[in-house]
Amino acid sequence: MRHLILVDAAIGLVENPAPVKSGGVVAGLFGIRPLRTALIATVGTQPLFSEFWLRKFVARKEVVTPSRTAIYREPFVLDGFTASLGDWAVQFAGESGKSLSERPEGFRKLPIPLTLVWGQEDTITPLPQAQVLQRLAAGSRLLVLPGVGHIPQIEDPALFNARMTEILQHP
Structure with missing residues (x-):
C-alpha cells in the first residue's frame, strides 16, 4: 500500500478516552442477539424507514430519491442481513479503545x-x-x-x- x-x-x-463504564440495561438487552435483531428489523432494516435513515447521513436531502433508497434496501432481503447488521453495531459501539x-x-x-x-x-x-x-x-x-x-x-x-x-x- x-x-x-x-x-x-x-x-x-478518541484522543483522551474516558474510563469504560458498564452499558446498563439497554446495553444488556442489546447484547441479546434475538432482541437486538428484532430491534434492528423494526427500525433499522424496516423498508418504511430507509429514506428517513438515509436522509440522516446526507446534507443534500434531494439526493435521497426513491431509486437510490431502493438500492440501499436491496441487502435487507438477504438471509441473515438484519442479524449481521446488529452484530456489527454491537461490535462498533463496544470497541472502546480496542481497535x-x-x-x-x-x-x-x-x-x-x-x-x-x-x-x-x-x-x-x-x-x-x-x-x-x-x-x-x-x-x-x-x-x-x-x-x-x-x-x-x-x-x-x-x-x-x-x-x-x-x-x-x-x-
Whole structure:
C-alpha cells in the first residue's frame, strides 16, 4: 500500500478516552442477539424507514430519491442481513479503545501518506474529527468538500470524482 485515503471515516478515534463504564440495561438487552435483531428489523432494516435513515447521513436531502433508497434496501432481503447488521453495531459501539483505528499512536506512526476527504456538513463524523486525524498523521492532507455530508459520493458525484482523480493522479 502506497497511500491511504479515508472518506468521512467513522473510525471511533478518541484522543483522551474516558474510563469504560458498564452499558446498563439497554446495553444488556442489546447484547441479546434475538432482541437486538428484532430491534434492528423494526427500525433499522424496516423498508418504511430507509429514506428517513438515509436522509440522516446526507446534507443534500434531494439526493435521497426513491431509486437510490431502493438500492440501499436491496441487502435487507438477504438471509441473515438484519442479524449481521446488529452484530456489527454491537461490535462498533463496544470497541472502546480496542481497535487500532481508535488509538492516536497508530496515526502518528502511519508509514504511508494519508489523504482525508471530508464532507464539510458531515454530522455523522464531523469535520473536527478529520482535523484531529490530520494533526496526528504528519504530512497528511485534508480535502474538504463543501456542501456535502457523510456520503459525498452520492451528494456531489462530480466533485467527489474530480477530487479522487486528483488524489490518485498526484498522491
